[in-house]
Amino acid sequence: MMTSEYLLMTKFMLAAAFVLLALGTLMTVVVSAQDASPSQVVTVDFESQTLGRIAQYTVYLPAGYDGSDQRYPVVYLLHGRGDTMTAWLTVRSALDTLIADGDIPPVIAVMPDMPSSDRGSYYVDSAYTGMLYRAEPVETAFFNDLIPHVDATYRTIPDRTSRVVGGYSMGGYGAIRYALAHPQHFMGAIILSPAVYTPLPPADSSTREFGAFGSGSALFDESIYTALNYPALLDLFTGEHRLNLFVAVGDDEWKHPNPEDIEHDLDFEAHRFYNRVSRVAGIASEFRVYNGGHDWDVWEPGFAEGMRYLANFLNTTPLDSAAGSSSPQGWLTGTSGDDAAGGIAADEHGNVFQVLGVQGSMDGQSYAGGMDIAVVKYSPDRAVQWTRQFGTPGVDRPYGLVVTAQQDVIVAGYTQGDLAGSGSAGGDDIVVLKLSPDGDLLWITQFGTPEADRAYAIASMPNGGAVITGYSKGALAAENAGDKDVIVARVQPDGAVAWTHQFGGEGEDKAQAVTVGVDGTIFVAGMSSSALTPDYAGGIDGFVAAITAAGEPSALAQFGTAEWDEVTGAAVTADSVVVTGFTAGDFAAPLAGDKDIIVAAFNLSLQRTAADQLGTNLNDKGAAIIVLPDGSFAVAGYSDGSIAGSVGDFDIVLIRYDASVTRQSAVQFGTPARDGADEWAEKNLYLTVHGESVIVSGLTQGSMDGSPNQGGSDVFVFVIE
Numbered sequence: 001m002m003t004s005e006y007l008l009m010t011k012f013m014l015a016a017a018f019v020l021l022a023l024g025t026l027m028t029v030v031v032s033a034q035d036a037s038p039s040q041v042v043t044v045d046f047e048s049q050t051l052g053r054i055a056q057y058t059v060y061l062p063a064g065y066d067g068s069d070q071r072y073p074v075v076y077l078l079h080g081r082g083d084t085m086t087a088w089l090t091v092r093s094a095l096d097t098l099i100a101d102g103d104i105p106p107v108i109a110v111m112p113d114m115p116s117s118d119r120g121s122y123y124v125d126s127a128y129t130g131m132l133y134r135a136e137p138v139e140t141a142f143f144n145d146l147i148p149h150v151d152a153t154y155r156t157i158p159d160r161t162s163r164v165v166g167g168y169s170m171g172g173y174g175a176i177r178y179a180l181a182h183p184q185h186f187m188g189a190i191i192l193s194p195a196v197y198t199p200l201p202p203a204d205s206s207t208r209e210f211g212a213f214g215s216g217s218a219l220f221d222e223s224i225y226t227a228l229n230y231p232a233l234l235d236l237f238t239g240e241h242r243l244n245l246f247v248a249v250g251d252d253e254w255k256h257p258n259p260e261d262i263e264h265d266l267d268f269e270a271h272r273f274y275n276r277v278s279r280v281a282g283i284a285s286e287f288r289v290y291n292g293g294h295d296w297d298v299w300e301p302g303f304a305e306g307m308r309y310l311a312n313f314l315n316t317t318p319l320d321s322a323a324g325s326s327s328p329q330g331w332l333t334g335t336s337g338d339d340a341a342g343g344i345a346a347d348e349h350g351n352v353f354q355v356l357g358v359q360g361s362m363d364g365q366s367y368a369g370g371m372d373i374a375v376v377k378y379s380p381d382r383a384v385q386w387t388r389q390f391g392t393p394g395v396d397r398p399y400g401l402v403v404t405a406q407q408d409v410i411v412a413g414y415t416q417g418d419l420a421g422s423g424s425a426g427g428d429d430i431v432v433l434k435l436s437p438d439g440d441l442l443w444i445t446q447f448g449t450p451e452a453d454r455a456y457a458i459a460s461m462p463n464g465g466a467v468i469t470g471y472s473k474g475a476l477a478a479e480n481a482g483d484k485d486v487i488v489a490r491v492q493p494d495g496a497v498a499w500t501h502q503f504g505g506e507g508e509d510k511a512q513a514v515t516v517g518v519d520g521t522i523f524v525a526g527m528s529s530s531a532l533t534p535d536y537a538g539g540i541d542g543f544v545a546a547i548t549a550a551g552e553p554s555a556l557a558q559f560g561t562a563e564w565d566e567v568t569g570a571a572v573t574a575d576s577v578v579v580t581g582f583t584a585g586d587f588a589a590p591l592a593g594d595k596d597i598i599v600a601a602f603n604l605s606l607q608r609t610a611a612d613q614l615g616t617n618l619n620d621k622g623a624a625i626i627v628l629p630d631g632s633f634a635v636a637g638y639s640d641g642s643i644a645g646s647v648g649d650f651d652i653v654l655i656r657y658d659a660s661v662t663r664q665s666a667v668q669f670g671t672p673a674r675d676g677a678d679e680w681a682e683k684n685l686y687l688t689v690h691g692e693s694v695i696v697s698g699l700t701q702g703s704m705d706g707s708p709n710q711g712g713s714d715v716f717v718f719v720i721e
Helices: 004-023 085-100 138-153 170-181 222-228 230-236 259-264 266-277 296-310
Strands: 040-048 053-061 074-078 108-112 163-168 188-192 243-250 283-290 329-333 340-346 352-358 372-378 384-390 396-403 409-415 429-435 441-447 453-460 466-472 485-491 497-503 509-516 522-528 541-547 553-559 565-572 576-583 596-603 608-614 620-627 633-639 651-657 663-669 685-690 693-700 714-720
Touching (some): 074 170, 108 138, 170 230, 283 296, 340 409, 429 485, 453 522
Parallel strands (some): 340 396, 541 565, 596 620
Antiparallel strands (some): 040 053, 352 372, 429 441, 485 497, 620 633, 633 651
């Protein structure tokens, strides 16, 4: 019987035959004097003890390999059913171009030849013992023989963070299998038109025909196929080793004529696989559909885009040279529920105060339900001094913490209940609470409208009070101008609200940062989809507003691109206001990817004086900014790309600038899981400074050495000296 995969691969076998005629025998070097490419392609024999025979592979060595002592990441490329290792030579020129253009780092590419099971091995260890086909332990040989041989023969970086596996068709199945079953060996996979089927393959699939999934004299065993397939692997996947998967398929893949097999069409199966893995913690994934069928018009662009995607996470630093690449010192705090960071500050003695939104009991405190507000004080040696927890049965969420000159602690946020015990205005109410240095509750102030009102940021005032900012959907201090309006309120040291100010336009306007100058001027910053000024650029803009200590507006600057621009952090020096956030446009430089981090400086009259934009081809956002003792400043953000070396899903990035907004340095750190951003990629990141140390706190879904995750998301604290 002619299988669907066989029909698909016949023309590729013919093409491979022509390639072999052009390249000569498999035992020769495939580089000739007429070869103009700066890279090398060599065919190699090696002894496989597992297979008990000579095995072969073709290796691509990048330009300059012979003349350097550099070590390289490795990409293992698995061919399709009926094909040979030479089929992957189709992407040689693509690799040359990607490397030459700087889209990916120089890599070694290894293309193993797999003749087992009549070239239908599916890269697994076969239990078939019949006489029709040569069944072999292909998977064991790959990991026990091939990878060690390659690492011993070439200048590789022998670590999972520097290895990728890729494959098309049957090789796509192999890439899925190897990445999910052996994540300790690979950081990612390029999966092209994978011949993967759930729950079982259709009757005409080569998975049933050549003994790859056989047992004894039977060519196919359903239980073996099920045990080796990706649903079973995902059930065992722990997320300890983060994976990055790029999945691509053509829109003209072969269609099964039997209506009962529609869901086994490869475009359907590929999308089903992607939708499954995209919901698994510890796996980041991308999916593409190209115009084309089961052919190189899909696989070549898929390979190129997949390599560009995985290059964001590929480690290019040899392990013995990776000094300084580990994360700064830190710890985790949290409960068994999903917890979020709410702010962090340090006092003059080096004590650290942290506020969290928690979905459980912190340090034996009573849990009211929903999300509670928990405040923790740490001594300079990081020992917990006290914990206080406050909440209602609904959501009580903190969004900022400050330490006053009197060493009291003030927290701002919102509540969906009656946290103050004085009655709720309805919806979400703004809440501000104050604790003494010993953790005694001094007061709780709650106010709002019947609509939603939230405080998103807080700053200290010189008199020991605070100013908060956020938004209101009601008429808190003025008639509501649109969807959400910016609100600013000054709270006195005794908890009384001295004044409130409200402004906005017809669209959505939210303040997300506040800072106070030495003269008491209040600067609030955020986002607006309204024309707050004639400078409205369109879409969503950033803004900075100046308000006097008495609550009178004095200046307003709106800025951005025609795309999406937000300000999420602000700080003030003696002569300037500096902000950070993100853009989806060309703000201070051409857009690098989905979103870029932005930094901008304004004089005290809110005229812009400097700006910077940086990012990767993925998602990068600034979240918080703080002025350092020497007048420079630090920006904390998060990225799922590689600004300074990817660690995991979203990582934290800390970028240092001098006073003129000239970038000085950048570090990237975190856990293999998501850090600094919630499940919607919204910021959850806070900064403070003590002496020469910068302290960063935020949400994480991962664990740290000596500080395991308590469940769900926890809150990290990193201290960067």
